[in-house]
Amino acid sequence: MLKQAFKALFGNTIKNRMRQERGQIMINSRSGLGAMTALILGLATIFSAGAMAGEQDERDESRWPAIRDFIFYENQNIQDGSEVIDLGVPYRALDAAVVPVTMKALFPQTKERFIKTLYLIIDNNPSPLGGMYKFNGKNGDASITTRVRVNDYTYVRAIAETNDGKVYMVKRYVKASGGCAAPVAKDQEAAKANIGRMKLKLPERIVAGQTTVAQILVSHPNNSGFQADPITLLSIPSYYMKRMEVTYNGDTVFTLDTDISMSTDPSVHFSFVPKDKGEIKVRVIDSKEKVFVKKWKINPVPDNQCSTPRTAEKKTQCVEG
Amino acid sequence: MTGMARVAWAAVIALTLVAELAVSPRVMASGLPVDEVAQGVFVHRGVHEDASNANLGDIANIGFIVGGKAVAVIDPGGSPRVGGLLRETVRSFTDKPIRYLILTHAHPYHVFGASAFAADKPRIFGHAKLPSAIARRSAYYISTFTGILGVEAKALKPPAVTDTVSDRLELDLGGRTLVLRAHPTAHTDHDLTVFDTQTQTLWASDLLFRERIPVVDGSIKGWLRVGEHLSTISAQRVVPGHGPVSADWPEALADQRRYLEILVRDVRAVLKANGTLESAVATVGEEERPHWLLFDDYNKRNVTASFVELEWE
Numbered sequence: 001m002l003k004q005a006f007k008a009l010f011g012n013t014i015k016n017r018m019r020q021e022r023g024q025i026m027i028n029s030r031s032g033l034g035a036m037t038a039l040i041l042g043l044a045t046i047f048s049a050g051a052m053a054g055e056q057d058e059r060d061e062s063r064w065p066a067i068r069d070f071i072f073y074e075n076q077n078i079q080d081g082s083e084v085i086d087l088g089v090p091y092r093a094l095d096a097a098v099v100p101v102t103m104k105a106l107f108p109q110t111k112e113r114f115i116k117t118l119y120l121i122i123d124n125n126p127s128p129l130g131g132m133y134k135f136n137g138k139n140g141d142a143s144i145t146t147r148v149r150v151n152d153y154t155y156v157r158a159i160a161e162t163n164d165g166k167v168y169m170v171k172r173y174v175k176a177s178g179g180c181a182a183p184v185a186k187d188q189e190a191a192k193a194n195i196g197r198m199k200l201k202l203p204e205r206i207v208a209g210q211t212t213v214a215q216i217l218v219s220h221p222n223n224s225g226f227q228a229d230p231i232t233l234l235s236i237p238s239y240y241m242k243r244m245e246v247t248y249n250g251d252t253v254f255t256l257d258t259d260i261s262m263s264t265d266p267s268v269h270f271s272f273v274p275k276d277k278g279e280i281k282v283r284v285i286d287s288k289e290k291v292f293v294k295k296w297k298i299n300p301v302p303d304n305q306c307s308t309p310r311t312a313e314k315k316t317q318c319v320e321g
Numbered sequence: 322m323t324g325m326a327r328v329a330w331a332a333v334i335a336l337t338l339v340a341e342l343a344v345s346p347r348v349m350a351s352g353l354p355v356d357e358v359a360q361g362v363f364v365h366r367g368v369h370e371d372a373s374n375a376n377l378g379d380i381a382n383i384g385f386i387v388g389g390k391a392v393a394v395i396d397p398g399g400s401p402r403v404g405g406l407l408r409e410t411v412r413s414f415t416d417k418p419i420r421y422l423i424l425t426h427a428h429p430y431h432v433f434g435a436s437a438f439a440a441d442k443p444r445i446f447g448h449a450k451l452p453s454a455i456a457r458r459s460a461y462y463i464s465t466f467t468g469i470l471g472v473e474a475k476a477l478k479p480p481a482v483t484d485t486v487s488d489r490l491e492l493d494l495g496g497r498t499l500v501l502r503a504h505p506t507a508h509t510d511h512d513l514t515v516f517d518t519q520t521q522t523l524w525a526s527d528l529l530f531r532e533r534i535p536v537v538d539g540s541i542k543g544w545l546r547v548g549e550h551l552s553t554i555s556a557q558r559v560v561p562g563h564g565p566v567s568a569d570w571p572e573a574l575a576d577q578r579r580y581l582e583i584l585v586r587d588v589r590a591v592l593k594a595n596g597t598l599e600s601a602v603a604t605v606g607e608e609e610r611p612h613w614l615l616f617d618d619y620n621k622r623n624v625t626a627s628f629v630e631l632e633w634e
Contacts, residue, residue, distance in 0.1 A: 094622040096461075098629055100598050147598075147629070151461065176465075180428045180538050181622060182458040186630075187510045187540055188450070199633065203595065217632065223457075236456055265629065 081168030140211030196292035352410030359520035388494020397434030404434020425526035531564025
């Protein structure tokens with residue numbers, strides 16, 4: 001189980017970086033949970049008393065060293081990422097259940113130099129690794145927008161690992177909102193009703209060879225499993241999306257490994273470059289190993305046809321999907 | 322009492338309470354100020370603030386109804402301290418046993434006072450989905466509210482619901498029947514209202530916000546639907562979860578309905594133009610600013626919640 005968990009999450013290369021004692025923590029954690037949850041339960045074991053609002057100093061970074069050592073080589077040089085990646089996140093989380101996060105790549109993605117892996121870290125969440133996005137340099141732009149839960153006042157980090165193995169980080173501080181904005185699904189039943197339903201939102205005009213931003217929405221409750229019934233003290237089972245794979249005509253656009261930090265009904269804005277007409281395929285795997293697949297036809301217009309503004313009527317001819 | 326007088330009176334009560342609690346909570350030995358809005362129907366008005374150490378979470382309308390044989394408390398308040406004061410108030414009006422505790426939903430400033438009634442061993446009523454909501458939310462609420470209220474985590478106990486309502490339930494207080502009704506997802510996914518048949522009082526709790534900006538923590542479309550349903554109920558008065566009691570029903574619903582409808586309309590417009598969540602948050606609802614207290618604290622959150630609901634249409 002442990003090997004599978006590491007492999008699923010980090011692949012063989014990074015797996016070898018993991019230190020044995022961290023593995024012990026994972027072995028001690030609950031069995032049958034996904035890799036990310038196992039990782040986080042490991043971290044939760046380390047910080048069992050942590051992450052209570054009001055008990056922390058502002059700008060608390062106490063969890064970061066362990067998170068860092070868990071993900072990267074010990075002594076990994078993590079450079080300032082302000083030239084590589086921009087992180088957009090509201091200073092105050094308006095709704096703790098739905099906090100928009102944008103990670104924007106600041107250099108053109110080419111086969112010579114591209115962001116290979118983009119990590120989204122939320123230090124003080126029960127599950128700090130909010131997502132691990134993998135790219136291959138062919139999808140135009142390694143920028144991602146998504147929505148996460150924020151349990152507490154915390155640093156949010158975007159960490160980019162480029163194809164030359166260098167690691168860059170930017171971070172922003174987020175204040176979670178108090179009151180009634182608990183980081184849970186607002187309507188549990190509705191969230192369960194349409195599990196696996198997907199919606200792809202495309203721009204009005206898709207031009208061949210141009211970087212195109214799309215949004216994929218997946219209906220899923222994404223329950224954390226960290227809550228317990230206060231009377232029975234039995235925990236409510238976790239149930240979440242653990243992986244998303246997006247391809248265009250069979251070529252990978254990006255993959256995402258994630259878990260309970262993503263909001264109910266996970267949403268990801270991503271880029272792709274449709275050279276020819278074809279098909280976007282999204283494959284989602286959840287923590288019960290349920291697989292959901294959906295495909296959308298894309299029919300980009302040639303670059304010369306829609307590159308200039310047109311009337312609304314003519315523009316519709318350039319729309320497909 | 323006229324409507325204006327009632328508003329003024331409630332404001333005086335609220336201000337007095339805050340001042341006294343902030344300066345010296347112990348001077349409130351006789352409990353919380355309440356308004357007997359109808360025979361045997363007592364309402365304490367919370368202040369229009371976010372919960373804080375100064376107001377002890379006393380930010381929602383709470384109260385009790387006295388029947389021939391028993392008392393039902395409707396929402397025990399935002400902290401054990403407020404719950405304790407409410408209990409003292411009940412005791413200053415009647416010696417009848419507090420047999421029932423009715424929780425209208427799981428939000429912390431409505432339920433954290435429940436532990437103050439432990440000695441009464443009341444049956445605790447809530448929506449069929451309330452236990453699940455408490456389970457999912459309590460850890461977060463306790464961790465957040467320990468800081469806000471300045472109390473220890475162990476002081477905040479989530480209530481143990483003993484009786485759930487999936488549709489409708491009649492509760493006999495001794496010659497006085499309360500009708501408890503569970504609603505589909507609206508303000509939350511577990512809203513419960515209470516109707517006192519004797520005085521035709523609709524205790525809408527947080528399905529109705531007045532003066533204070535509504536908070537969408539369930540479904541904005543569902544809330545509009547449930548609001549329509551509530552407006553068909555014939556009632557002499559309505560007790561909102563926040564703001565003054567009103568004898569104008571269903572007219573008292575108009576402001577809330579207008580605000581929610583504007584959010585739906587304008588979020589849909591942003592979605593139609595392929596706009597982002599961030600752009601919706603930046604613009605939607607601004608025209609409603611003059612009409613609501615705490616607008617800046619909640620409007621953008623409401624837009625966020627509405628956006629992620631409506632983008633599936």
